[in-house]
Amino acid sequence: MIFLKTEEEIELLRKSNLLVGQTLAEVAKIIEPGVTTLQLDKIAEEFIRDNGAVPTFKGFPNHLGQPFPGSLCTSVNEVVVHGIPNDIPLKDGDIVSVDCGTYMNGFCGDSAFTFCVGDVAPEVKQLLQITKESLYKGIEQAVHGHRLGDIGYAIQSYAESYGFEVVREFVGHGIGKEMHEDPQVPNYGIRGRGKQLKKGMCIAIEPMITQGNREIGIENDGWTVRTLDRKCAAHFEHTIAIGMHSADILSSFEFVEEVLRKDIK
Template structure:
C-alpha cells in the first residue's frame, strides 16, 4: 500500500528531514582521523534530542544505535563502535529522525582526512548518480526510471550497483512501500504520482556488486572487501521536478570551511 502525502504532511516530512540534514552537518564537524563511530553516534543522538526529535533508527527492529556508520567495505547498517577512524577511510553515515510523527532519512559518505583519488571518484559518482535518480522522481515516470538512471551512470563509470539493498517510501513509518531499487529498466515498475515520498539511496561498489552480512546480524559489506559508497535523500514526487526534502547543505558548508583552512 503506497500512501500519498498531503502538502501539509510533506511539510512535516521536510522538517524531519532538515533535522537529519543538520545532524549530518554536526557529524561533518567531527569526522577526522582518531574519532570513533561511537563518538559520532553520541553527537547525533544528543543533537537530535536537543532539537525535539527522536532518533529514528535507535531500537528499530532491535538496531542498537542512532546512526548506521559503515566504514570502507561496509555498505550499510554498520553498528557504531570504539575503533578509531584512520586517515584514508571513508564512512557512510545514515541517519533517521522521528519528528512530529514523521520520519526523516538521509545518508552521506565522508572521507576521513585525505582519501585516495580512486575512492574520491567512487564517492563523486555515487553522489552524482543520486541526483540523476532524483531527476526522474516526477509524476508520470516509473520507479524503473529512477533505478535505470542510477545504474547507467555508475556502470558507465566502471562501478557496480548493490541490488539487494534498496530505497523505500518514507512517512509515518521509516520504511514504507514502494521499494526503490538502484537499478532497473526505463518505463518499468510502479507509476510515480504526486505525493509519493521516497528515500532514494544509491549504494555503489568499487569492486564486485555482491554483498554479505556480517555475524552481527546487521552490517552489510562487499564480498571482495573493496570500498562502497552510499548517499541518500528523501524526496517528494511532484509534477515537474522532485522536491528534495533532505539537504546536504549543512554538511557541505562544513566541508568547504575545512578545505579552506
C-alpha cells in the same frame, strides 16, 4: 499500500529531514582520523533529542528481530550499509557512510552522506563523487508519470558507465509516518517498468555503489553488510516528494557541505 502525502504532511516530512541534514553537519564537524564512530553516534543522538526528535534507527529491528544499537549507521570502507557504531578509531584514508533517521511531529526523516577521513585515495574519491551524482540522476527521474524503473535505470547506467557496480539486495523505500513504507525503490531497473510515480508520493532514494564486485554478505551481528571482495562502497541518500515537473528534495546536504567547505579553508 502507497500513501500519497498532502502539502501539509510534506512540510512535516521536510522538517524531520532538515533535522537529519543538520545532524549530519554536526557529525561532519568532528570527522577526522582518531575519532570513533561511537563518538559520532553520541553527538548525533544528543543533537536529535535536543531538537525535540527521536533517532528512528535506535532499537529498529532487523529481519531476525534484533534491535539496532545505535542512532546512526556508520559504515566504514567496505561496509555498504548498517554499520554499527564502535570504538575503533577512524584512520587517515578511510571513508565512512553516515546514515541518519529522525522522527518528529509524526513523520520520519532519512538521509545519508559518505565522508572522507583525512587524505583519501583519488579512485575512492571518484567512487564517492559518482555515487552522489548517480543519486541526483535518479532524482531527476522522480516526477509524476514516470516509473520506478526510470529512477533505477538512471542510477545504474550512470554508475556502471564509470565501471562501478550497484548493490541489488538493499534498496530505497517509501517514507512518511513510518520509516519504511511502500514502494521499494531499487537503484537498478529498466526504463518504463515498475510502479508509476504520482504527485504526493514520498520516497527515499539511496544508491549503494561498489568500487569492485557488487556481491555482499551480512556479518554475524545480523546488521553489518560488507562487500565480499572487501573493496570500498559508498552510499548517499535523499528523501524526496514526487512533483509534477520535478522532485522536491526534502532532506539537505547543504548543512554538511558548508562544514566541509570551512574545513578546506
